[in-house]
Amino acid sequence: MKQTRRNFIKTAGVASLLVPLSLPAIAKIRQTRLNSFVVPALDRGIRKGNNVSFKLAIQAGKTSFFNGVNTPTLGLNQSYLGPVLRAKRGDTVSINVSNHINEVTTVHWHGMTLPANMDGGPHQAIPPNKTWTSRFQIRQEAGTLWYHSHAMHKTGPQVYHGLAGMFILDDEGSDKLGLPNEYGVDDIPCTIQDRRFNQDGSFSYMSMMPDRMMGMMGSIVLVNGVVTPTLVAKKTLLRLRLHNGSNARTYNLAFSDGRPFHVIASDCGFLHKPFQTNQVRLAVAERVEILVDVSDRKEVLLKSLASSAGGMMGMMPMMQMNNKALNIMTIDARQAKQSARKVPAVLRNSTLNLNPKAATATRQFELEMGMMGRGGMGGMMGGMMNRMDNGGRDGMFRINGKSMDINRIDFQVKANSTEIWEISNASPMAHPFHVHNVQFRILDRNGKRPHPSESGLKDVVLVHGNERVRIIMKFPEYSDAKVPYMYHCHILEHEDQGMMGQFVVV
Numbered sequence: 001m002k003q004t005r006r007n008f009i010k011t012a013g014v015a016s017l018l019v020p021l022s023l024p025a026i027a028k029i030r031q032t033r034l035n036s037f038v039v040p041a042l043d044r045g046i047r048k049g050n051n052v053s054f055k056l057a058i059q060a061g062k063t064s065f066f067n068g069v070n071t072p073t074l075g076l077n078q079s080y081l082g083p084v085l086r087a088k089r090g091d092t093v094s095i096n097v098s099n100h101i102n103e104v105t106t107v108h109w110h111g112m113t114l115p116a117n118m119d120g121g122p123h124q125a126i127p128p129n130k131t132w133t134s135r136f137q138i139r140q141e142a143g144t145l146w147y148h149s150h151a152m153h154k155t156g157p158q159v160y161h162g163l164a165g166m167f168i169l170d171d172e173g174s175d176k177l178g179l180p181n182e183y184g185v186d187d188i189p190c191t192i193q194d195r196r197f198n199q200d201g202s203f204s205y206m207s208m209m210p211d212r213m214m215g216m217m218g219s220i221v222l223v224n225g226v227v228t229p230t231l232v233a234k235k236t237l238l239r240l241r242l243h244n245g246s247n248a249r250t251y252n253l254a255f256s257d258g259r260p261f262h263v264i265a266s267d268c269g270f271l272h273k274p275f276q277t278n279q280v281r282l283a284v285a286e287r288v289e290i291l292v293d294v295s296d297r298k299e300v301l302l303k304s305l306a307s308s309a310g311g312m313m314g315m316m317p318m319m320q321m322n323n324k325a326l327n328i329m330t331i332d333a334r335q336a337k338q339s340a341r342k343v344p345a346v347l348r349n350s351t352l353n354l355n356p357k358a359a360t361a362t363r364q365f366e367l368e369m370g371m372m373g374r375g376g377m378g379g380m381m382g383g384m385m386n387r388m389d390n391g392g393r394d395g396m397f398r399i400n401g402k403s404m405d406i407n408r409i410d411f412q413v414k415a416n417s418t419e420i421w422e423i424s425n426a427s428p429m430a431h432p433f434h435v436h437n438v439q440f441r442i443l444d445r446n447g448k449r450p451h452p453s454e455s456g457l458k459d460v461v462l463v464h465g466n467e468r469v470r471i472i473m474k475f476p477e478y479s480d481a482k483v484p485y486m487y488h489c490h491i492l493e494h495e496d497q498g499m500m501g502q503f504v505v506v
C-alpha cells in the first residue's frame, strides 16, 4: 500500500515529529523507497569558443526520498543537489549564481585554483534575492571536483539540505587514456551522503548531543539524492566517480563479494597508474575514481565496512556511529553489454611539479577540539557540555589555538611559492583537512609514505588522532592582499564551529 504523507504523519504522531526515525519506522518507509539510480543532469554550459557560461539558481523545494513523503530541501536548479557542471582546461567559465532562498549563502568551487574573490568562500556571501558571478580560467588537470555552500556558520545545514554538486574537469589528454568516458553509461558520478530523518520526513539536523562534536551522521545513505539506489549497469567495465558529499562520515568502501577494483584518480587528478585494491577509504569531501569489472554479470553491493578509522577509537557506543557498516548502492550487471575498454596499465604523470627542495616555507597546524590540550577525553566532554548553550563558537574547535575569526588573517603566502604544511591532530577524532586554491601531494603520515590510493593530487587529507601529516603545495600566481582563502576541517559542523583559518596570497 502506498503511504501518503498525511497518513505517515498521522501514524507518526505530532509529538514525535522532531524525534529521529526509530528503526521500525525506517524499516516501514524503506519498503516504499524510490530506489532507481539517478544520473545527475549534465550541464556543459553555453559555450562560445573557450568561454563557457553557467547559471545556477539556489532554491528551496521538496524532495521525495520515500514514497509519499516530502522532505524540505535545498538545491541548485532543482529541489535537491545541483547539476554536474563540466568544463575543460583552458576554458574561462562564468557562473551566475542567484540566491532564491531566504538566507545568505555562497557557492565554493572545491578543489579549484582561482582568484580569491571568485572562490565562493564566506567572503563572497550572496544575500537573498541577489546574484553573484564567479569568473575564472580552468588552469588545472582533469579531475572530479565539486561545489557547495560555504556560508559562514551555515555551511553544515545548507549542504545537509542539498547545496552541493559535482564539477568535472577535462583536459587535452584525459580523454585519450582509454578510460570509460560515456557520461551516465560507463562513467558515473556518485555523490554519497548519509542522512537522518524526522518522523515528518524532514531532515534531522543537530538534534542529538553527539552531533555537535562528531558532526552530522545518519544511517540512511543517499547516492545522488536516492536512498541506497540500484544502478543497472549498461557496460561490463564501470568508472565510478565516488564523491563523499557527507557532512561528517568517513566511508570504507568495498564490494559485498570483496571483488578487486582499480583506483585511477584521487581528488584532483589521475594516479600515475591504476592501483588495485578491494577497499578504499573516503573521508568527507574526498573523491576517488575507480574502475570496477562487472563482467560476471551479477548483482553486487557497494558497502561501507565497519571500521574504527575516521571515528573515535574505543569511545562510548554513541560515538561509534562513524564506524558502523552501511550499504551504499547495488550494481545490477545482469544486462551489462561487453565493454570495449580495459584497465590501462599506466595512466600518466601529473604536470604539477611539487618538489620539497623548492619549498620556501614550512608551516605547522595543530587541530584541536574541546577544552583540553593534547589527549584527555574528560576535558573534551566537559568542554562540550559547557559550550552547548552558546553554539560552541567561542573556542571549542580550533586550529593552532584559535577559532575562526572572519576579521583575522592568519598568515600570508607568496604567490608562485612552494610550501610544506605539517598538520597534526591533538584530538582523538580524525579530521579531514582542506586547503583552498591548491592541489597538494601528501609527503608522509607520521614519517611513512601515504597509501597508493592517495598518491595523486589532493585537496583534502584525513588526519587521524596523534598523527602528523606533511603535505606539499605550490601556490599559483593569483594574489590579493585583501581577500583570503580558507583552510579548515571539512567536517562541516567543526568548520561552522571554528575549525577554520584564513590566508592571503601576495
Ligand SMILES: [Cu+2]
Binding pocket: 430, 431, 432, 489, 490, 491, 494, 495, 499
Ligand atoms: Cu574536524
